[in-house]
Amino acid sequence: DTGVSQDPRHKITKRGQNVTFRCDPISEHNRLYWYRQTLGQGPEFLTYFQNEAQLEKSRLLSDRFSAERPKGSFSTLEIQRTEQGDSAMYLCASSFTGNTIYFGEGSWLTVV
């Protein structure tokens, strides 16, 4: 049974470029979550999906951020016109409704 998979694990990009992260949840998990974690802080909720529907989006998520889960399976998180403040680890997690949330290993973003 594979866990939550995230790709790429590390990304270095220049300010102003766009980046996209992919998350593959645990098979048959209908919920998928995105969190952001900066050094020395706990993860902050960004958004989550139930199947393909985006149920909630944090006010932390500016218009430069967009997330999709087109077929209710994998999800992508795109950041447009990256800024240095976007440097963080982006965590994906999944669950089946009413059950434990499992996390992936995260995708590190460094904006230079």
Place this chain on the structure above:
Amino acid sequence: AQTVTQSQPEMSVQEAETVTLSCTYDTSESDYYLFWYKQPPSRQMILVIRQEAYKQQNATENRFSVNFQKAAKSFSLKISDSQLGDAAMYFCAYAKGRGGSEKLVFGKGMKLTVNP
């Protein structure tokens, strides 16, 4: 809004000893779950233990147990017989609802060092 507070940024414990990590939270919800997650240097967040708010009995998982004080909104984690592999960041988290799969609200975390 729900908040989770971990007031101790760091703690250390001797191998084989017992350590208690504290957490307080604030919510007006009656149904919710509380969690302790562990994040070792590899960075993957791993669930340690979970507690349903409607259950009075404190959860236990092998060497890990909680002291859940609902009225005081306190949720501490006790690690018995500490092992070197327990060294990690520990996060207390909250999720509203009865299922435990609503979005998680995390505390800032606490770094646990285990000394041999």
